[in-house]
Amino acid sequence: MAKKGEEEKSKGDDVFASCTFSSLGLQSTLCDELIDKMGYEAPTIVQAKAIPLILSGKHVLVNAATGTGKTIVYLVPLIHPLQMYNPRIERSHGTMALVLVPTRELCIQVYEILQKLLHRFHWIVPGFVMGGENRSKEKARLRKGISILVATPGRLLDHLKNTSSFVHSNLRWIIFDEADRILELGFGKEIEDILDVLGSRKNGSDDKTDGVSKLPKFHRQNLLLSATLNEKVNHLANISLENPVLVGLDEKKSSGEMQKPSHKHLGDLISNDDIKSEQPTLKSGSDAGYNLPAQLIQTLPCGSRLVVLLSILKNLFQKEPSRKIVVFFSTCDAVDFHYSLLSEFQLSSDVESGTQQKQKFFSGKLLCLHGSMEQEGRRTSFQGFKTDRSALLLCTDVAARGLDFPKVRCIIQYDSPGDASEYVHRVGRTARLGERGDALLFLQPVEMDYLKDLEKHGVSLKEYPLLKVLDSFPITGQKPQHVKKFVPLELHPWVVILQRALESFIGAEEKMKQMAKDAFCSWIRAYTAHRGDLKRIFMVKRLHLGHVAKSFGLKDQPSMVGRAFQVKAKKNKKDLKHHKGPMRKRKIWKT
Numbered sequence: 386m387a388k389k390g391e392e393e394k395s396k397g398d399d400v401f402a403s404c405t406f407s408s409l410g411l412q413s414t415l416c417d418e419l420i421d422k423m424g425y426e427a428p429t430i431v432q433a434k435a436i437p438l439i440l441s442g443k444h445v446l447v448n449a450a451t452g453t454g455k456t457i458v459y460l461v462p463l464i465h466p467l468q469m470y471n472p473r474i475e476r477s478h479g480t481m482a483l484v485l486v487p488t489r490e491l492c493i494q495v496y497e498i499l500q501k502l503l504h505r506f507h508w509i510v511p512g513f514v515m516g517g518e519n520r521s522k523e524k525a526r527l528r529k530g531i532s533i534l535v536a537t538p539g540r541l542l543d544h545l546k547n548t549s550s551f552v553h554s555n556l557r558w559i560i561f562d563e564a565d566r567i568l569e570l571g572f573g574k575e576i577e578d579i580l581d582v583l584g585s586r587k588n589g590s591d592d593k594t595d596g597v598s599k600l601p602k603f604h605r606q607n608l609l610l611s612a613t614l615n616e617k618v619n620h621l622a623n624i625s626l627e628n629p630v631l632v633g634l635d636e637k638k639s640s641g642e643m644q645k646p647s648h649k650h651l652g653d654l655i656s657n658d659d660i661k662s663e664q665p666t667l668k669s670g671s672d673a674g675y676n677l678p679a680q681l682i683q684t685l686p687c688g689s690r691l692v693v694l695l696s697i698l699k700n701l702f703q704k705e706p707s708r709k710i711v712v713f714f715s716t717c718d719a720v721d722f723h724y725s726l727l728s729e730f731q732l733s734s735d736v737e738s739g740t741q742q743k744q745k746f747f748s749g750k751l752l753c754l755h756g757s758m759e760q761e762g763r764r765t766s767f768q769g770f771k772t773d774r775s776a777l778l779l780c781t782d783v784a785a786r787g788l789d790f791p792k793v794r795c796i797i798q799y800d801s802p803g804d805a806s807e808y809v810h811r812v813g814r815t816a817r818l819g820e821r822g823d824a825l826l827f828l829q830p831v832e833m834d835y836l837k838d839l840e841k842h843g844v845s846l847k848e849y850p851l852l853k854v855l856d857s858f859p860i861t862g863q864k865p866q867h868v869k870k871f872v873p874l875e876l877h878p879w880v881v882i883l884q885r886a887l888e889s890f891i892g893a894e895e896k897m898k899q900m901a902k903d904a905f906c907s908w909i910r911a912y913t914a915h916r917g918d919l920k921r922i923f924m925v926k927r928l929h930l931g932h933v934a935k936s937f938g939l940k941d942q943p944s945m946v947g948r949a950f951q952v953k954a955k956k957n958k959k960d961l962k963h964h965k966g967p968m969r970k971r972k973i974w975k976t
């Protein structure tokens with residue numbers, strides 16, 4: 386067995402390059418900033434490969450695993466030339482670099498990293514514009530001048546059209562972070578409009594003058610980054626990148642050799658300008674180029690899902706109170722319901738007789754994050770989960786991309802993700818930069834074909850030891866007898882008792898019951914909205930709706946809940962009819 390020191394070393398070998406930041410051609414103050422302010426000792430492998438290429442002025446497409454430091458890959462090569470301009474750049478030059486990101490949280494995260502990196506370069510001003518923020522305040526900041534602007538596409542387009550004082554004539558870089566997600570969220574039209582206004586790969590300036598001071602000659606340079614690529618990114622790459630170079634991991638699938646980042650011209654990799662061959666891949670075990678979480682699966686009948694989720698969460702926090710866990714749900718309603726349930730549900734320590742005083746079932750810190758929350762709540766949850774040492778975050782896919790929460794130990798995918806790339810990004814919230822982490826996927830027996838889909842992308846999962854967890858709960862104040870393995874899960878005494886307690890708790894509270902019904906309805910809608918090949922796997926008609934209702938703690942027959950669903954669906958249709966103005970083509974449920 387490898388000793389601890391050796392393990393650490395090999396972990397480092399997988400992630401970090403054996404060179405220094407200064408050897409990449411970066412200016413010494415910037416290197417000091419990375420080492421002293423950020424606490425980075427050496428570049429990661431992808432940073433070592435990509436930074437020199439970006440510094441050379443090439444258009445680059447970066448495709449590297451989650452948590453490998455891609456944010457630094459694109460921010461540092463912007464700051465390096467900007468801080469060297471002589472005379473210094475001024476706010477009146479307007480925006481010189483634009484970073485486009487898919488979500489508000491990622492926007493704030495990138496802005497905060499920029500603030501740190503620019504600590505010693507106070508004349509380079511970072512800023513952000515994004516949905517949910519005050520437009521007038523943003524206008525005022527743009528009027529003063531923001532040198533490096535981080536933005537979500539919709540709000541950026543709004544300012545490009547309506548904020549005349551927004552100077553972008555000196556724009557030298559456009560960066561698309563999580564490019565595939567920006568497009569998946571339905572921002573394709575906005576991106577095309579943005580590129581129309583800014584010029585897709587316009588070749589910069591010849592002796593730019595802005596009336597204040599001369600800027601040196603520059604060429605437009607665009608960068609595209611993601612851990613996963615798809616054919617939509619191909620289109621974006623074609624319209625925004627010029628002779629791009631791909632920096633990514635070598636695909637050595639057959640040999641199982643260690644993956645190392647390589648760089649190639651897109652043409653070397655892809656025939657007919659097509660990047661479809663770069664399917665998202667996720668390698669597990671020792672042949673992975675980067676450390677990945679241990680990947681586990683729990684197969685279980687739908688009706689027991691809720692009990693099992695709650696039991697696993699309680700068991701994990703009991704075993705190690707100081708830990709961070711993220712649970713992914715498919716809809717905002719599901720997050721709200723489970724958040725309220727976990728916040729309020731109480732259980733007697735003698736669950737069978739219910740004679741003992743009731744205690745909160747989950748006593749740890751609980752947070753939620755989804756796209757229908759007020760901006761302030763979103764910000765508080767996001768920042769809270771970043772800084773807390775121990776917490777449980779319930780969220781939708783709004784937290785799946787790019788967010789860098791330190792020390793997350795476990796990812797639970799309670800509702801399955803869409804395609805394999807979403808799986809990759811969700812599990813990528815743990816095991817970042819060589820840290821340890823586990824990922825657990827819940828599947829129903831009728832959904833097992835999803836595993837085949839994941840296997841095609843190199844993902845294989847091991848069964849989670851659930852029975853041990855269920856056996857660990859005391860039922861009559863003592864540990865239960867070991868339950869014989871052939872007892873079906875739904876008949877396990879702990880499962881029966883906890884399900885009953887949940888149903889009576891939810892049934893007794895009108896508000897809770899309504900939340901459960903709403904969550905049930907939107908869950909069904911999300912289930913029917915799976916796309917492409919996944920439609921064959923996730924089929925509502927193969928589900929037992931009574932069992933689905935049970936997984937929301939509802940005793941009602943599905944027809945009753947179904948009626949409520951129909952009334953709500955009708956209301957939604959009516960609301961949509963009355964909605965005036967352009968509607969973006971989006972997923973029918975909001976994340």
Ligand SMILES: Nc1ncnc2c1ncn2[C@@H]1O[C@H](COP(=O)(O)OP(=O)(O)OP(=O)(O)O)[C@@H](O)[C@H]1O
Binds near residue numbers: 428449611789
């Ligand atoms: N050279 C480095 N040394 C040590 N830590 C680093 C280095 N570069 C980046 N990091 C840290 O690694 C973590 C992951 O970085 P980052 O969020 O940029 O990854 P990513 O590749 O963009 O991930 P994702 O694909 O999930 O967005 C961050 O906490 C960051 O501070």
